[in-house]
Amino acid sequence: MDIPVIRNVLEANDKxxxxxxxxxxxxxxxxxxxxxxxxxxxTSVLERTLTDLRDEFRMAVVEGDLQTDNDARRVAATGARxxxxxxxxxxxxxxxxxxxxxxxxxxxxxxxLFIENVGNLVxxxxxxxxxxxxxxxxxxxxxxDKPEKYPLLFNLSSVMLLNKVDLLPYVDFDVERARxxxxxxxxxxxxxxxxxxxxxxxxxxxxWLREALKAKRAAAEAKA
Amino acid sequence: xxxxxxLLDIVREELxxxxxxxxxxxxxxxxxxxxxxxxxxxxxxxxxxxGTDFEGAxxxxxxxxxxxxxxGCGREFEPEGRELLFSPCPACxxxxxxxxxxGRDLYVEHIEAE
Numbered sequence: 001m002d003i004p005v006i007r008n009v010l011e012a013n014d015k016x017x018x019x020x021x022x023x024x025x026x027x028x029x030x031x032x033x034x035x036x037x038x039x040x041x042x043t044s045v046l047e048r049t050l051t052d053l054r055d056e057f058r059m060a061v062v063e064g065d066l067q068t069d070n071d072a073r074r075v076a077a078t079g080a081r082x083x084x085x086x087x088x089x090x091x092x093x094x095x096x097x098x099x100x101x102x103x104x105x106x107x108x109x110x111x112x113l114f115i116e117n118v119g120n121l122v123x124x125x126x127x128x129x130x131x132x133x134x135x136x137x138x139x140x141x142x143x144x145d146k147p148e149k150y151p152l153l154f155n156l157s158s159v160m161l162l163n164k165v166d167l168l169p170y171v172d173f174d175v176e177r178a179r180x181x182x183x184x185x186x187x188x189x190x191x192x193x194x195x196x197x198x199x200x201x202x203x204x205x206x207x208w209l210r211e212a213l214k215a216k217r218a219a220a221e222a223k224a
Numbered sequence: 225x226x227x228x229x230x231l232l233d234i235v236r237e238e239l240x241x242x243x244x245x246x247x248x249x250x251x252x253x254x255x256x257x258x259x260x261x262x263x264x265x266x267x268x269x270x271x272x273x274x275g276t277d278f279e280g281a282x283x284x285x286x287x288x289x290x291x292x293x294x295x296g297c298g299r300e301f302e303p304e305g306r307e308l309l310f311s312p313c314p315a316c317x318x319x320x321x322x323x324x325x326x327g328r329d330l331y332v333e334h335i336e337a338e
Binding site for chain 1: 225226227230231233234238239242244252257258259295308309310319320321324328329330331332333334335336337338
């Protein structure tokens with residue numbers, strides 16, 4: 001028997017992600033999916049952001065790693081709520097894992113939820129977690145051709161954070177090249193150069209968060 | 225591996241709907257931008273079906289072309305070669321800002337069973 005099908009292989013994940021998105025919208029929670037290679041500084045950028053904005057926003061983090069709860073403990077030390085997901089070898093988070101994790105939070109008591117994905121520039125891009133925006137994080141200690149090598153992430157992200165710019169004098173990273181190719185892939189990509197170590201360049205990123213949350217709230221109120 | 229798992233969930237559901245049990249073949253179509261490694265999916269499929277009632281079933285993977293809309297003139301085209309997203313538009317030569325119309329798809333097209 002021949003059975004014609006035409007069903008998206010990732011449909012189960014996409015459906016759950018849509019449900020999550022509705023749930024987040026109802027509570028007006030801004031959700032960001034943070035994606036980078038291992039070591040680009042996802043956790044450090046979060047620690048800094050959570051610390052600097054803790055009097056302004058109620059924030060929580062879903063941490064994805066293969067093993068350990070080291071990162072959840074690091075971000076929890078800032079006072080933010082944090083839940084660790086261990087994927088036990090899985091290379092990305094998916095919407096089911098995020099659903100399980102957020103049962104630990106009271107969404108009505110949240111402004112911003114960060115999903116710190118598993119360090120990987122490929123698979124996390126394919127699995128929608130119900131986020132409003134993907135945030136790509138790149139650091140100057142990596143190759144400046146990452147956007148060329150892993151185009152989809154930069155194509156689908158709203159923001160690219162270029163981290164560790166305090167190290168630019170010591171590395172060969174060509175900021176213009178990275179900017180040129182990222183913008184080629186995505187004309188709407190907003191790029192911020194910053195260093196969570198030195199603190200430079202953080203203000204524009206925080207302003208973007210403020211605006212994105214405002215937009216989310218306005219959309220939620222328009223619907224209500 | 226998670227793609228193979230989702231794939232087999234769909235196959236099981238479809239076989240149930242049609243009241244057949246023995247899977248012979250499943251054909252999957254994927255876009256060139258879907259970040260799918262065909263060999264990896266074939267291997268995961270074999271691993272997950274070995275020792276089950278699906279053992280011996282074949283998986284066939286067919287690649288779909290990428291379609292872009294030019295960032296300059298809006299013309300729709302299929303990029304040639306390996307540049308994909310940075311391919312020059314055949315009409316105006318623009319290399320920048322193309323919109324992906326298709327190429328990220330990943331779907332089960334067809335199942336053969338008895």
